[in-house]
Amino acid sequence: MIKKTLLNDMMERLIIKSDSINTWLSKIIETVPRVLAPVKIGSKAEFKEIKDAGSVAYDVITTTSSIKSAAFPNTETLFAYEKQGLETKLYDVAEDNFLDTVIWRARPCDAVGFGPLTKIFNWDYKDKLYNERFSRLVVVSFACDKADECCFCTSVGGGPGNTAGSDIMLTKINDEDTLVEVLTDKGSKLIDLCKDCFTDADDSVDKESVLAKVPVKFTREQIHEKLAKAFESPIWKAQSERCLGCGACAFVCPTCACFDIQEDAHGNHGRRVRCWDSCGFTLFTQHTSGHNPRPTQATRWRQRVMHKFSYMPDRLDIYGCTGCGRCSRACPVDMNIAEHLTNIANNE
Template sequence: MIIEKKLLKQDSVEKLFAKLKADGRRILAPKAQGDEIFFEQVASASEMAKDYIQTTLSPKGAVFPRVEALFRYQMEGKDVKIENNSEPQPTVIFGLRPCDAASFAILNSVFSWDYQDSQFKSRLAQTAAITVSCSRADEYCFCTSVGGSPGDTKGSDILLTRIGSGDYLAEILTEKGKAMVTLAPELFAEAPSEDKEKYLAKVPVKFDLKKLTEKLPEAFNNNELWMEQSLRCLGCGACAFVCPACVCFDIQDESKRESGVRLRCWDSCGFSLFTAHTSGHNPRPVQSQRWRQRVMHKFSYFNDRQKYLGCVGCGRCSRKCPADMNLLEHLKAIAEAR
C-alpha cells in the first residue's frame, strides 16, 4: 500500500544519506569491486556503483550475514559463561532491486515459523529498504514468472523509480519509509503526475508457474530429468551463496584457548557434505539428487510449507554459475514437459 508519492531530486540522495547517518543508521549500498558489485557500507552516495542491473551478492547479508556469531563463550576453570549479541545497528539498504526486497519475507518465513529466531528478527526490524526499480533487465531476469515485477513494491519501505529528468519518483510504502522521509522532509518534493510504468524494464513471463508447481511432485521420481539437468553441476554452491532467498545454514564453533564463538554460516544443499552422516552414509549421494533438492525445495516444498516460493527470479544463480547452468531453462523444461 502506498502511503504517499514524492519526488526525490537526483542530487538529494547525498543529503538523504547525511540525514540517515546523522540519525545513527549505517547505509549499505552497491559498491563496485573490479567487475563485481557488492552491498557495502558507504559514507557518501558518490561511492555507489553507477550502472548495474543486479549486484553480485544480494543484500541478504544485511539481515542474515554470511557468517555471524550466535553467541560467544568464555571458559573459566570448569565454568562456562555465555554472552549474547547486542542489538544490531539500524541499517538502511539503498539501491536494492524489487526482487531483492521481496526476498526478506521469504527469509522471515523460515526464521519465524515455530521457533522465533530473535537475532534475525531484530536485524530485520532494524533494517529499512530504499529500493530502486529496474529500468533495465537482462536475459537472466525472470521476476515476472515468479510473482514479481521490475517496479514491484513488496518488501520495500521506499521504492524509487528514475524518471526522465534523472530524478526519482519516490513511493513511500511503510511506516519505516515514512520515518525516513520525516528525517528530511525538505528533500521530498511534490510528486509529478507521471506514471512510473513507462520507465520500467520489460521482463516477459518465461514459464507458467502454476504448471511448474503442479508438475514438480510427480517430477521428483523422474531420475533421468534430474540427471540430465545436473550433468554440468560442479556442486560448488555458488548459486546458493548469491541467492537472496537461500536460507540453509551450518553451525560451527571457532575457539582460541578459553574463549570461542558459535557461528552460523551460509550452507548449500549442493554440497555433498550437506547431508553426509558421520557413519559415512549419505542420503543424497549424487549431484542429481542435490540439484533436485534445490529445485524441489524452492518451488515445491517452500510453497507447501511456507506459502512462499523460495525464488524471486533475480537470475543471480544462472549469471554466476561457473558451469553455465541456467535455472530458468530448467524450470521452463519442467513446466512445459508433457
C-alpha cells in the first residue's frame, strides 16, 4: 500500500525499480489513447507515437524538435466550410482530433515550455484548440543526468531537475532505483495504473547529486535590463550576419508560437488552416503595400531576442526561452543563442 509522502500540497515521492519502468509504461500504452516518446531516427531522436515500451530512445540528451506540437501542431485546421447556395455552413474541428495523450521522457526544458505557450494562447483571446489539446496532456519528464555545450537551462531560470510544467518527474538515482516525483492529479492517475510498481521514497534520497552540471552563463534579468537600452545597438547586425532566415530555430523551439493563417479553398468548400511561422522569415511582417518594418535580418534577429527576453516578460510576466539549446543544434550556420545572450549580458 502506497502512502502519500507529501513534500508540499502537490508532490509525493516514490521509488520505482529500473526494471519495472517498462512494465509501467506498457500499462500506460495499453490504457491511454496516445503516448508520445523519443524514438531514434538515424543518429537523432524525435517524439513519435509509440505502441511498444521498448522503442523509447533513452540514450539521447534530447530530441531534435520540441514536444510543443502535441498542443500546438505545425499545421491544423481551424474550421472547414461549405457553400450551399446563398448560405455558408461552417464545421468545427472533429472531436477525434483531441486525444488524451501522455508525453513520455520529456525533458525539463520541454515541460516548462508549455508555460509560455499557455500564456501566449490565453493572452487576449482564449484559444479553444490549444487549450483543449493541452488539457488532455500528461507530461512525464526525466531529469537530465547529462548535458552538452548547447544546454543553458540554468541561465534562464530552469535546471536539469526542474519540475515546473511536469505532471511526473523521474530521476535515475542509481542503476536499480529511480525517484518518481508525482506533481499533479494527472500524474497520480498514471501512478494508479501500476501501483505495485512503486514504493515510498526515503527522505534521504537526494536527486541533486545525480543531476547534470549546467553552469550559469548569465541571468534573464541581466538580459532584460540590457535589452531596455539596446534597440538601436549595432550588436544586432554583428550577431545576425550569418543568419540565413531559414526558420529552423523557431520550428524546433519549445516556446515559439508565431503562426500564419492560410485558406485551402476548393470550389464551394475549403478550410482555414493555421501553420507555424517564424519572425526570422523575410516576409513575416511585410505589409500588403510592400513595406516591411523589419527589412533586414538584423532587425528580425533583434525581434526574436527582444520578444523572448523583453516583450514577453513585460507583457505576460514570463520569458520565452527554456535554455534547451535546440535552436543552436539545429542552426545550419552555427548561430549559438547562448553565446549571443552572454555577449549581450556583457555588452556595456
